[in-house]
Amino acid sequence: MSKTHESAVMSYSHEESIDARMQIFALMNSYPASDAEKERSLGLFLRGSLLARILAIADLYKLIVDIPGSIFDVGTWRGQTAVLCENLRAIFEPLHFNRRIVCFDTFEGYQGFSDKDKATELHRDGTYALSGADYAEFLRRLLVLHEKSNAMGHNHGKHQVIKGDCRETIPRFFGENPNEYVALAFFDVNSYEPTLKAFEQIWARLVPGGVTAFWQLTRNTIPAESRVYAEKILGKHAHTLHRSATYPGLCYLVKR
Ligand SMILES: C[S@@+](CC[C@H](N)C(=O)[O-])C[C@H]1O[C@@H](n2cnc3c(N)ncnc32)[C@H](O)[C@@H]1O
Numbered sequence: 001m002s003k004t005h006e007s008a009v010m011s012y013s014h015e016e017s018i019d020a021r022m023q024i025f026a027l028m029n030s031y032p033a034s035d036a037e038k039e040r041s042l043g044l045f046l047r048g049s050l051l052a053r054i055l056a057i058a059d060l061y062k063l064i065v066d067i068p069g070s071i072f073d074v075g076t077w078r079g080q081t082a083v084l085c086e087n088l089r090a091i092f093e094p095l096h097f098n099r100r101i102v103c104f105d106t107f108e109g110y111q112g113f114s115d116k117d118k119a120t121e122l123h124r125d126g127t128y129a130l131s132g133a134d135y136a137e138f139l140r141r142l143l144v145l146h147e148k149s150n151a152m153g154h155n156h157g158k159h160q161v162i163k164g165d166c167r168e169t170i171p172r173f174f175g176e177n178p179n180e181y182v183a184l185a186f187f188d189v190n191s192y193e194p195t196l197k198a199f200e201q202i203w204a205r206l207v208p209g210g211v212t213a214f215w216q217l218t219r220n221t222i223p224a225e226s227r228v229y230a231e232k233i234l235g236k237h238a239h240t241l242h243r244s245a246t247y248p249g250l251c252y253l254v255k256r
Pocket residue numbers: 074075076077078079080081104105106107108109110111112127128129164165166167188189190194
């Protein structure tokens with residue numbers, strides 16, 4: 001198995017369960033069916049942990065259906081959350097053509113670790129790297145294909161994939177789009193300074209009732225989000241705090 005990121009290395013599961021996972025991967029890669037049948041039956045190979053993640057994202061999406069604003073995915077990595085959000089948009093609000101999704105990533109891995117962070121072999125500048133500009137282009141294309149294949153697909157090209165350090169790209173985005181405000185933002189860049197800078201920019205443009213979601217808020221091996229929360233958010237920005245019912249690691253703030 002590739003060991004380029006933590007989910008390939010770290011697991012709470014016991015050996016038998018990891019072995020079962022490997023067997024599911026093997027069955028998925030050798031499953032005898034046409035492409036169309038395989039795609040129609042992908043749930044055969046969808047493990048509970050990914051399903052929990054998908055359900056959690058859907059629960060957050062439902063919170064913003066009657067709230068205007070864009071969706072930001074900060075630290076989008078392969079872009080799965082963004083793709084799911086486009087598909088949820090098409091399910092819950094197919095006529096909402098102004099629900100734009102903006103993905104931010106270096107696509108060259110983590111950037112911004114400092115002495116405020118606990119860098120490790122798995123989490124330090126450069127881990128989680130993809131192919132840079134090529135991956136950004138791939139994700140742009142994939143998002144448009146999902147838009148086209150969804151209901152009202154003639155209206156496509158709503159979303160953006162922005163490559164670069166979010167400490168620079170988010171303020172630049174707002175500078176270039178002074179009309180843009182945010183309904184839902186996912187954070188997953190996992191070092192202190194980029195998390196703080198991105199949060200401050202986005203909170204200022206987050207609408208009342210808007211949601212900021214943190215994938216690692218309670219994880220003490222990656223303390224950036226919890227530190228930003230404890231030092232810069234708690235008691236300073238009016239909100240309520242919740243955790244996902246299906247994916248316990250995902251916590252979110254609703255702006256008051
Ligand atoms: C753990 S991965 C994100 C996983 C993704 N959110 C998901 O749910 O599949 C962290 C991502 O943050 C990106 N990243 C880290 N620091 C960044 C920064 N300063 N600016 C932009 N992206 C950054 C990395 O390149 C990496 O793709």
